[in-house]
Amino acid sequence: MILACHGINKAFGEEIIVKDGSFHIEDHEKAALVGPNGAGKSTIFKIIAGELPSDGGSVILTKGKTMGYLAQHQDMNTDRSIYEEVRTAKADIIAMEQKIRQLELEMKDLSGDSLEDHMDSYNRLTAAFERENGYAYESELTGVLKGLGFQEEEFTKPVNTLSGGQKTRVSLGKLLLTKPDILLLDEPTNHLDLNSITWLETYILNYPGAVLIVSHDRYFLNRIVTKVIEIENGELMTYSGNYTDYSQKKQQIREARIKEYLNQQQEIKHQEAVIEKLRSFNREKSIKRAESREKMLEKIKPVEKPIETNKDFQLKLEPATISGNDVLTVEHLSKAFPPQTLFSDISFEIKRGEHVAIIGDNGTGKTTLLKILNQVLPADNGTFTLGTNVQIGYYDQEHHVLHMEKTIFEEISDDYPTLTNTQIRNMLAAFLFTGDDVFKRISDLSGGERGRVSLAKLMLSEANFLILDEPTNHLDITSKEILEKALNNYTGTLLYVSHDRYFINQTATRILDLTHHTFVNYIGNYDYYLEKKEELTAAYTENIDMTSDSSTDSGEVSASKLSWQEQKELQAKERKRQNELKKTEERISVLEDRDREIDDLMVQEEIFTNSVKCQELAKEKVQIAEELETLYKNWEILAED
Known part of the structure; x- marks a missing residue:
């Protein structure tokens, strides 16, 4: 055991955060602390880290062990560059290296006992330097920064010119490189794109120390943790397993x-x-x-x-009118902010009832595309067409149509006067506004809170084509699950940008991956995308170098040569083949089992002495052999395809 919390108590006035809470973390264990927004997760982290006193109880860190803590918000005003700031995490190794160089210089002019003493020190230091991976620390620094989404040309940027999200990434990089025995990470995936989150997952899975994480990223938690500690209504409860097991x-x-x-x-x-x-x-x-x-x-x-929990609330989301089958047609669309090209000559269609997720790295143009479709920004080239009776409901994190002078309750009730007070409160509760919170003025809300009010209004809009930009930001897990259920029951059409892989997995029927300035189309959810990503990116993106003549001969083509319909047909054909292959394998298994069963029956006295039964089984065995022969041939054809 590396960390233990016994009987922790904390309250702010009459509000009890945690009462007699206890849990422990084992060496090398990866655990999560979960709970609704405002339940006290960050408060518990601050108590463990010694930044906030508890009202009672004790926090015990095993003697000689080190702890590292990443808070959600970072206040870094240094004028050091990104690389220089992260390099401070290796101060001990750098000091050791300087001492080694100094000894090397001094030993040139020494002899006798003095030389021998210096040699002893030199050998001890070089051994320690090698143990600490000192010869590779610069490569490690570069690898961590790139893994967290920084490009090499950004390494020289002064830290005090960065955004809050970039500063958090710098702090995370520093913390990972110090390699404490236990890491406390408060929302580490905030401000990371999908590639960086995947990199962080791998890093933490291979991390030699223990890790305690606060996160609303359920996919991330499912991949990493083996224990979940829940805080709810002031009580702590421990569950073994990942997030799905806990749920x-x-x-x-x-x-x-x-x-x-x-x-x-x-x-x-x-x-x-x-x-x-x-x-x-x-x-x-x-x-x-x-x-x-x-x-x-x-x-x-x-x-x-x-x-009662927020989960008990149900969001009903239904369009007022049904659109035509063709909801959106995009043709040869391009957009650039010179010298950067976001996307060029992209074409795709969205049909009624589809739930389409747009994914891609930060800065590739996902939000820009949504703004073009909502006429907030013009395209450089190309066109898009909306279908018959299409009514758009748009959620844009930067352009909330809210009235600053109104309260949250008034914002909903004035736009939807037919709703009862209870209906309005239930809707707002699903988006984390309860009690007197509903009477707060819009002007007094944070950006995230305004976003949640906008999302609540959108859910009531009765539009038949919802376009959403990062709809799950600022929502806790329970609210995400309520939103997921509402969108899955929604009979209209959905297009959204998200980094939330679990949310995408639950709600998307199709994925558009914005990569290499074009879209790669995947007919399926996020798991399907992961399964097919490498294969389809190579097949559909332009300017991919073919690694061998055989790959060129295999008929791989670029996205520019494949229409959206052709891509869809190709993937539908592949999925059909996979399904047929699976069914064939299952039927082969059933018949082989039955064939063995017949062999066992034929040696039983009550069977081999019964000529009628023997004939029936022998006939069945012949039929099985004939069907198996056909199935084996079909399996070979399907497998080779």
């Missing part, structure tokens, strides 16, 4: 508690009815029996009613 176990526990509560309430009502009936008989014996039951009822320890 399933939590739901099972909740359902069991609800069932237990309802059963007890039913039993109490039943006993009260029996008591009332016995008293109504107004006989000495019946009254005594009633009193006896009353005493038994008083001894029952009441089961606490499970607290």
